[in-house]
Amino acid sequence: MQKRRFPVLDIFIIFIICVFIISILNGEKGNILAFYSDFSIHGISKVNKTKSHTNRIGVKDIIKEKKKKDKKVLRNFKWLDPGRIKREVVFFISEKTIKEEIKSFGINPLISHPLYRKNKGFKVIGRRNFFINKKIVEKTYFIIDYKQIYERNLKYFFDLTEALSVSADILKGTDPMPKFLAFVQHIKFKKPPDYYKGKFINNFFTPLLCIYEQYGDCDSKSILLAEFLGSIQDSKEKVAIVLVRGNGISHALLAVKRKPLPGMTSLFDCKKGYFIIIETSAPGWAPGFINKRITDALKSGFFRMVELN
């Protein structure tokens, strides 16, 4: 009787033997692949008998080198607090953080895919078909996704808010809003460009860029103030951005959920309650006080409120 042959089994045994031989052979020299790096630096080797005898420095050493080289950018601001006291604050921002922020905001206008735009800080709010040159062309309307930008930038602002609180002599437990508002109001009011570092940004600077460039317009400064208020320790501040468009006005304001005091302008939401309106564009406006023209535009309903948290 002939013995039955199992070719698959034979191949499997040969494979196991090959693996065993290779592992024995490599064991003496160590695993070279563990130290492979594009950024390998040849230098004085630390001979480790159990691991490797190559003269390459480890990856961990390379990362430490790179961290030391991470430069910080200095930004100095001079401002007047509500009591007309001159104050100065210096912010140190990592260059790497700024590069990350520039990468994550701004679009190439030729790429119109909604997912791409969503990842780069824009939100599609509508679509409309137009009949142009005997063809139906779809036009997409999009705005800046303020909520996404607010949530993403929060992590950068814990240190910056701490520095600002120290420079403004804000005691723990006291309301920091008037002083933070005064700081933001004293930042230069200038419209950001349409394009920044080759990307379309729709005249908006994210809060970190606003600090980096040291200027911003109404919506940039409103989100910046929202970041400062939201990054205080144990902050429960609910904020929203109010976009006013109508009566010849195009403006953005910040709304903070607080009880309005006598004389203050506020918006009332049936479910959420009162939000006081804050003007960040120019110095001198206390929380709850805005220009009369804007009050008229709000009364007429020419606004949209976008909650940030």
Place this chain on the structure above:
Amino acid sequence: MYETSHLELFSTILYLLLIFLSVIISVMGSMIMITYLTRRTIYVKEEIVKNRNFGIALVLSSFIWTIGRMCIETIKPIMNVWYNTYASGFSLKSVLIFILGILGSLLIALVIGAIIVFLSIKVLMVINKDINEWEEIKRGNTAVALIISITVVVVGMFFESIVSNLVINLFNF
């Protein structure tokens, strides 16, 4: 979240005080203006109470409305400064400056209101040289009184915003 009960109480008291002062200034200012403009030929109280002159009442009401609107326009800028002052902390100097600012603002409102009333009536008198408006009103001509009242009210509406801008600049001075 933050303790605001004291701020609320003081702000409410200040707000009510400003409204009260606005009412007093507008009524007293109007009485003084009408006495000056009529060169004391018309006794306003007598005309209104005894003679039931509707025209005089209409003109006086328009003066009260105009000067009152000017005073109300000062309230928001004053409250704006109040909240900024409260946030920065009080000192004797800041309190004195604030009180002087309130008095200055109400004075500005009264002066501008008076100028507007005077100018609007003067313009009407220059346009209608053949009519003596005050004599007509004394005789009971309600139509003339209505025209004067509406002119004063409308001119006042045009110049309302000037008061708030002047008050803001006064506090920034």
